[in-house]
Amino acid sequence: MDQADYCIIGGGIVGLATAYQLLRKDPGASLVLLEAADTLGSHQTGHNSGVIHSGIYYAPGSLKARFSKAGAQQTKEFCREHGIPFAEPGKLLVATSRLELERLDHLEERAGIHGLEYERLSHAELRSREPNVAGLGALFIPSTGIVDYRAVAHKLAELVTASGGRVVTGARVTTINEHADKVDLGTVRGKYACRQVVACAGLQSDRIAELAGMHTNVQIIPFRGEYFELHSAKSGYVRHLIYPVPDPALPFLGVHLSPTVAGTITVGPNAVLGLAREGYPKFSIDVRDVARYVRFPGLWRVARKHALMAAKEVRNSLFKGSYLKECRKYAPGLTAADLLPYQAGIRAQAVHRDGTLLHDFLLSETDRMIHVLNAPSPAATAALPIGEHLANKALAGRTA
Template identity: 45%
Template sequence: MSTHVIIIGGGIVGLAVAERASRLGNQVTVLEKEPDWAVHQTGRNSGVIHAGPYYKPGSLKASLCAAGNRSMKAFATEQGIPWLNTGKLIAATSERELPALRELERRSEANGVPFRVLDADGARAYEPHVAAVGALRIESTGIIDYAAVCRRLAELVAERGGDLHTSAEVVSVTSRPGGVVVATSDAEYSGDLLVNCAGLLSDKVARMAGLVPSARIIPFRGEYYELVPERRDLVQGLIYPVPDPGLPFLGVHLTRMMDGSVHAGPNAVTALAREGYTWRDIRLSEALGDLTYPGFLRMASKNIAVGMAEIRRSLSKDVFAASLARLVPAIDKADLVRADAGVRAQAIRRDGTLVDDFLIEQAPHQVHVLNAPSPAATASLEIAAHICRLAGLEPDNRAGFPRP
């Protein structure tokens, strides 16, 4: 028996769920408030197919990223979407970073991620301009255009008779016996199952649907520069720093993109709107709600120095360039030009804890994806399979709601 699945959100997770559910023979409706797919997090990231060395073994991020690395490459190959297996260098630039690098070795091994341990000369063999006292070479990291993946996912859903709507902002969600009713400003949709993949607005949609989510989305803007074309040869592939183990951000890094450009970034500053891509983007009601949330206040009070450093890096091109020069000393601020920023939807619990794993919560006839930052694009096909299992849409019906 077919289930009518209503999906809110046309980023890569929402469209992956739509593709999976339609392939399983279900009726699918996708509602996206923007005029196109992949406008926000999906279309404004580094385009990396992550391998998974960072994530706590046993977590959803660890298991779904490792599987997603394989399934995203297989999907792209099958569908004719270009991708490259570039590999990645995680570079320790000082002796004090080596213990954290060793921890990444342990996590890589536990997560089944292929890697090589390199000394300074070994690191320069891959990236001749890098400054490293030691490094990990992650062989299975790749790059792709995730917006192109989304377009193909949408095409596949449409070919199976799916009902896809852009410029369709949801204004209400109402439970009914056996399902939900979702209303936009000009239409109403009745379905058996709601899947909320609204990203930056996912907690708001959850509350609209009657769920009290265990965390609140706080938007963190990630600002990028690009290397000018004549300096792109400073970076052969992907160069990442050793990240702060206490934060879910990977640090400012250098990433060669599918078009040959080299992106530098992102930093992480609190945005003053859920879709606040510049300091000028301010929505007072959103900012007041987010910045006065007890969880944000508790988190910020413990990370004042880190937060101030990120703000300085945001406001000063010199500081941003200096951060990159720790990895590649030849980079100077004259080598950088501004690129489009992104905003990360980061869930924070009321006690100030940054949610460090994918967070998916359920209510009757509802599934809400409440924390799906990086590596969600990499893992999107596997997140979709996980959600379909939770909702009882998969043939084995391992978990979730009874079929209507």
């Protein structure tokens, strides 16, 4: 049986950042990171729009707000230090109705509370800055950036290995047994014993917690986000990230245009109930995943509350013209021919049994284990400060 001081379950960006921060704080400690997939960052880390978020949406005082602002700065510093390409095109939140202008006022206030640099644009100023974007006005957040988070994750893995940590892929965890002085882990690649476990299992976080004997009222419901990519003829269609003004009554932000560090522009995502936690091709189905959530009362309570939104998202998924209509609210010049297929993402949305969608980070802890039950967007942006937070907890547990 392999032994280590620390074991990290999950090779996404949060797990890798936690391993990286632990070895910085406890140099010389032994650490093993176990990833079920054959490659690192293969799920939420590698299937997103690559945005370095500013934190403007999040409630003041929430972990999301605190971690996002710190994470944006730390991510950019990390990229500069290690030569990872990133850019700061800034984000335009575009209002297309009088109601959205009122909501923009609230977001402007929140930007001030968070200490973010911002600029309010009139209709004419918006058109001057982005001729292909239509709106009554906009709020510009210049600090919003773009990066390839998979590249960040791979660099973190290199640094973990260089510091003496072991990264084991294809190592799906099958058993977890906590004792007074250690935790025993069984995997398809062998057995491990460690002093402290930090589980950052993303789409499988609830299952890993249950495997460890934890009883929670939370389950991961997969929401599939489908993207398009603009045709190369539209490569310079927008210069900034173009976002709609979010409806505070709805759980997701809506379709947006995102320039990428590769020079393309993605459009999306929508948000439909996923039929597989890790199935990215359209119409992927995992019977085990579906059977689990159809028995969960929280799903049906969410469905009743957001039935109209769900129907709209399904329509957008099935019919390209309906999806295009969402885009044309603020990008009226786009046509169906401009929207090319692009990889989908799957969001691990934690839902309480009472139907509450959990929007902030959620941890569950024992003497020797920390389980991240919910790490919603902006988890990729905030990975480094989240990792530091988790590392501090694990270090305290080891020395207790």
